[in-house]
Amino acid sequence: MHHEHLILCALAIEASWVRRLLPRESVRARILQTGPGPDNAERVLDEIDLTVYTSVTLFGVAGGLAAPAGTVVVPSRVINEAGEEWEIEGGDEGITLLGADRILRSVEEKHAVLQATSAHAVDMESHAVAKLAMARGIPVRIIRGISDGPNDTLPAGVERWTKANGGLSFVPLLTDIARKRVSIRELRQLQRNTAKALNAAGSRLAKMLR
Numbered sequence: 001m002h003h004e005h006l007i008l009c010a011l012a013i014e015a016s017w018v019r020r021l022l023p024r025e026s027v028r029a030r031i032l033q034t035g036p037g038p039d040n041a042e043r044v045l046d047e048i049d050l051t052v053y054t055s056v057t058l059f060g061v062a063g064g065l066a067a068p069a070g071t072v073v074v075p076s077r078v079i080n081e082a083g084e085e086w087e088i089e090g091g092d093e094g095i096t097l098l099g100a101d102r103i104l105r106s107v108e109e110k111h112a113v114l115q116a117t118s119a120h121a122v123d124m125e126s127h128a129v130a131k132l133a134m135a136r137g138i139p140v141r142i143i144r145g146i147s148d149g150p151n152d153t154l155p156a157g158v159e160r161w162t163k164a165n166g167g168l169s170f171v172p173l174l175t176d177i178a179r180k181r182v183s184i185r186e187l188r189q190l191q192r193n194t195a196k197a198l199n200a201a202g203s204r205l206a207k208m209l210r
């Protein structure tokens with residue numbers, strides 16, 4: 001079956017959000033769950049023929065460097081920490097997204113990276129997706145809901161809670177709860193913030209696909 005759009009999501013929760021949204025929008029699209037990070041994104045894109053799609057959209061959550069939690073970032077420019085950059089057609093003018101190879105967990109890290117890059121938000125896949133898709137002549141769109149703002153700290157060990165395929169890794173999460181490395185209150189707040197971010201990003205995705 002030919003799909004007009006390819007929608008990439010790093011995490012299972014992001015892909016599930018898109019699957020619930022698309023039936024209402026009657027859009028012919030293929031949804032791929034890549035797993036977190038640039039290496040996983042590159043691996044998935046290398047395994048498929050991008051030329052059969054009219055566009056590639058990267059959808060999901062990101063961390064805010066200047067953008068507050070609950071808002072949506074649709075960048076017109078993607079950069080990485082090596083100084084490379086990619087212009088994204090159709091993005092919001094003046095909005096920059098940093099693609100990093102690691103999670104920026106602390107407020108101090110976020111503030112330092114903001115000062116160094118002036119990026120509005122940070123994720124771990126946009127630089128890989130932009131580089132590969134644009135090299136093959138496929139238009140790229142990126143929609144990121146901000147799940148943690150500039151002054152929000154992510155729980156210690158959060159990177160261990162996700163499997164390589166983007167699914168939830170229950171054993172490390174439950175271990176951190178049992179050892180009181182993370183509280184139920186922190187988890188509930190993270191869940192609320194993520195849901196708010198995905199709702200906002202989903203609304204923007206629906207408008208973009210119409």
